[in-house]
Amino acid sequence: MIEDELLKWKFKSGSRDALQRIYEKYRDYLLTLAMALMNDAGLAEDVVHDVFVAFAQSSGTFKLRGNLKSYLATCVLNRCRDRIRARKRQPLSLDEDAPLQSEFGSPDRRIIADEQSRQVAYAMEQLPYEQREVIALHLNAAMKLRNIARLQNVSVSTIKGRYRYGLQKLRAALNGRL
Amino acid sequence: MRPADEIENAVKKMSFKAGPKMDKDLWAETAKAQNELRKTMLAPGRRNIVRTIMRNPMTKLSGAAAVVIACLIGLSFWPGTESGIALADVLAQIEKASACRYQWSTWRTSEHGGKSIKSQAHNYTTLRSPKYGGKIEQLDPNVDPNSGMGTLTYCSIQEKAIFSIWPEQKKYSRINFDDAEQLTSLVQSQYEYYARGMVKEILRCKYESMGRSAIDGIEVEGFRTTDPNFVSQDKQHEPNQVDVKIWVDVKTRLPVRSEEHLTYDKEKKTVHFATHDYQWDIPVDATEFKPVIPDDYTLLGREAVKWPAITEEAAIQGLRQCVEFLGKYLETINLTSLYSAFEKSETPGALRLKEELRGLVGPEQDQRRMDVLKPMFVLNMFYVGLDGKDRAYYGKAVTSKDADKVLMRWKVSDGEYRVIFGDLHVETVAAERLTELEKALPK
Numbered sequence: 166m167i168e169d170e171l172l173k174w175k176f177k178s179g180s181r182d183a184l185q186r187i188y189e190k191y192r193d194y195l196l197t198l199a200m201a202l203m204n205d206a207g208l209a210e211d212v213v214h215d216v217f218v219a220f221a222q223s224s225g226t227f228k229l230r231g232n233l234k235s236y237l238a239t240c241v242l243n244r245c246r247d248r249i250r251a252r253k254r255q256p257l258s259l260d261e262d263a264p265l266q267s268e269f270g271s272p273d274r275r276i277i278a279d280e281q282s283r284q285v286a287y288a289m290e291q292l293p294y295e296q297r298e299v300i301a302l303h304l305n306a307a308m309k310l311r312n313i314a315r316l317q318n319v320s321v322s323t324i325k326g327r328y329r330y331g332l333q334k335l336r337a338a339l340n341g342r343l
Numbered sequence: 344m345r346p347a348d349e350i351e352n353a354v355k356k357m358s359f360k361a362g363p364k365m366d367k368d369l370w371a372e373t374a375k376a377q378n379e380l381r382k383t384m385l386a387p388g389r390r391n392i393v394r395t396i397m398r399n400p401m402t403k404l405s406g407a408a409a410v411v412i413a414c415l416i417g418l419s420f421w422p423g424t425e426s427g428i429a430l431a432d433v434l435a436q437i438e439k440a441s442a443c444r445y446q447w448s449t450w451r452t453s454e455h456g457g458k459s460i461k462s463q464a465h466n467y468t469t470l471r472s473p474k475y476g477g478k479i480e481q482l483d484p485n486v487d488p489n490s491g492m493g494t495l496t497y498c499s500i501q502e503k504a505i506f507s508i509w510p511e512q513k514k515y516s517r518i519n520f521d522d523a524e525q526l527t528s529l530v531q532s533q534y535e536y537y538a539r540g541m542v543k544e545i546l547r548c549k550y551e552s553m554g555r556s557a558i559d560g561i562e563v564e565g566f567r568t569t570d571p572n573f574v575s576q577d578k579q580h581e582p583n584q585v586d587v588k589i590w591v592d593v594k595t596r597l598p599v600r601s602e603e604h605l606t607y608d609k610e611k612k613t614v615h616f617a618t619h620d621y622q623w624d625i626p627v628d629a630t631e632f633k634p635v636i637p638d639d640y641t642l643l644g645r646e647a648v649k650w651p652a653i654t655e656e657a658a659i660q661g662l663r664q665c666v667e668f669l670g671k672y673l674e675t676i677n678l679t680s681l682y683s684a685f686e687k688s689e690t691p692g693a694l695r696l697k698e699e700l701r702g703l704v705g706p707e708q709d710q711r712r713m714d715v716l717k718p719m720f721v722l723n724m725f726y727v728g729l730d731g732k733d734r735a736y737y738g739k740a741v742t743s744k745d746a747d748k749v750l751m752r753w754k755v756s757d758g759e760y761r762v763i764f765g766d767l768h769v770e771t772v773a774a775e776r777l778t779e780l781e782k783a784l785p786k
Contacts, residue, residue: 184374185370188369192369193360196361200357211461213369217369217372221376222379251458275362276361277361278358301354339353
């Protein structure tokens with residue numbers, strides 16, 4: 166926490182070292198969160214890229230009283246929501262990019278993960294998005310349920326329900342595979 | 344442990360890490376964003392100096408006079424346009440350089456629902472030597488980044504052969520050439536684009552200096568063109584906008600990085616090419632261009648392919664195949680154009696080959712396509728070899744019935760051109776007659 170406060174202050178004054186430290190400290194954490202939310206290596210990479218680029222560009226105007234880690238996690242969350250919305254709206258419009266992807270294969274080899282992580286991410290992808298988001302934010306981003314309720318703009322009891330049902334479905338999906 | 348605890352732990356333990364390449368790319372982009380911010384934060388200050396001078400009544404007149412004088416002697420007050428390096432000098436340095444290694448990447452960004460979506464980048468390393476040949480390693484994201492490469496291509500002048508290797512499939516192909524000179528000119532022209540070709544093209548266009556900055560600790564000067572006359576790498580589809588930049592080491596006058604951004608309004612996409620990590624004048628020997636093929640790798644096809652001599656007759660054969668296979672001449676002669684036209688073609692020959700290719704995968708598919716379309720590949724190589732000979736090609740406007748229209752031409756001596764006409768007969772004509780013939784071409 167103290168380190169983060171110092172990093173925030175140094176970053177705001179334009180320090181390259183502070184940006185690098187923040188990047189190294191939270192890169193994999195944000196990548197894991199994006200994978201938990203989308204299970205798409207290409208999109209996860211894009212989201213983390215966009216978050217860090219936007220963050221780097223904000224150094225002159227950066228104002229954050231709260232927790233840096235939660236702030237970055239929320240940035241990832243918002244961008245994942247945008248991507249998922251865009252994907253729903255235009256399911257076929259990415260076809261033009263498909264030959265590039267298929268020609269050179271899935272981009273997930275740029276991301277390193279063990280088999281269990283891949284299985285869990287795949288199982289999470291099968292959940293309704295709202296449930297997936299609650300589980301990812303609570304377990305991967307260590308966010309409190311009441312904060313997640315605020316982010317999803319629903320009551321805490323709805324969040325608890327989403328969390329419980331999500332876990333049940335995950336257990337069924339991963340049954341015997343862990 | 345409760346079953347729910349087990350699931351919670353599994354989710355908590357889930358871990359994805361950026362591979363080395365991704366890490367490098369991500370950090371580079373992040374650092375670049377911060378650099379750009381610094382520049383924009385500084386830029387208004389620089390502009391303000393000019394604005395302050397011009398607003399102050401005492402200095403207004405002398406300021407204006409200074410601008411006029413500066414313009415007369417070829418200087419400019421606008422930030423970013425001052426230049427210490429002549430781009431023509433850069434071209435001369437590139438032409439003097441021996442072996443060179445560089446990396447290049449290509450990716451796309453498209454607009455979807457108001458958002459910009461970036462595709463996976465494809466990355467390559469190229470090594471070229473005017474004396475020994477060329478080598479391209481495709482850094483394939485399909486392959487474990489810690490263990491190896493994707494496809495490798497070697498052009499070995501010493502071996503008089505081009506090798507393609509697919510390590511994952513443990514396969515390779517070999518194309519033999521009779522004439523080492525032909526292969527040399529092919530290597531030179533195919534591997535030149537990213538430095539020599541681009542600088543030549545920028546020099547032909549209206550461009551500006553972007554001023555000095557640093558890339559990886561090297562002091563560089565940048566040059567930029569957005570001139571619509573710039574002939575981009577994509578010769579098949581004309582982009583609506585081009586944005587081309589090259590940064591040159593101020594000490595060596597050799598390129599350090601280049602970028603080409605081609606925007607297509609209709610498709611709402613931008614195609615990007617970037618070259619970077621240039622190493623100039625590196626020591627190399629012939630062995631680097633000759634692949635070591637492991638014993639358990641198999642040769643595609645029964646034997647090495649013998650490439651026909653790249654001659655005028657072979658090029659005409661390629662043009663004939665265009666009409667047979669594509670129903671018309673290629674609009675432009677390059678491989679992108681060839682592949683694209685073949686995909687669109689519905690002639691019986693093309694449909695038969697496409698059907699056959701559907702039954703094949705990977706290298707076998709590539710090999711079969713190349714076998715059948717070899718005359719058109721030879722045509723491409725022949726045309727590439729004409730670079731520097733005032734070549735021109737009018738496949739967009741000329742058909743096989745146009746016996747009196749120039750389809751292709753190149754200079755053979757002072758005042759004389761070799762011309763292939765639409766019906767594929769060939770003549771050597773005087774420059775004056777060529778001018779008349781080209782005037783008659785449809786605009």
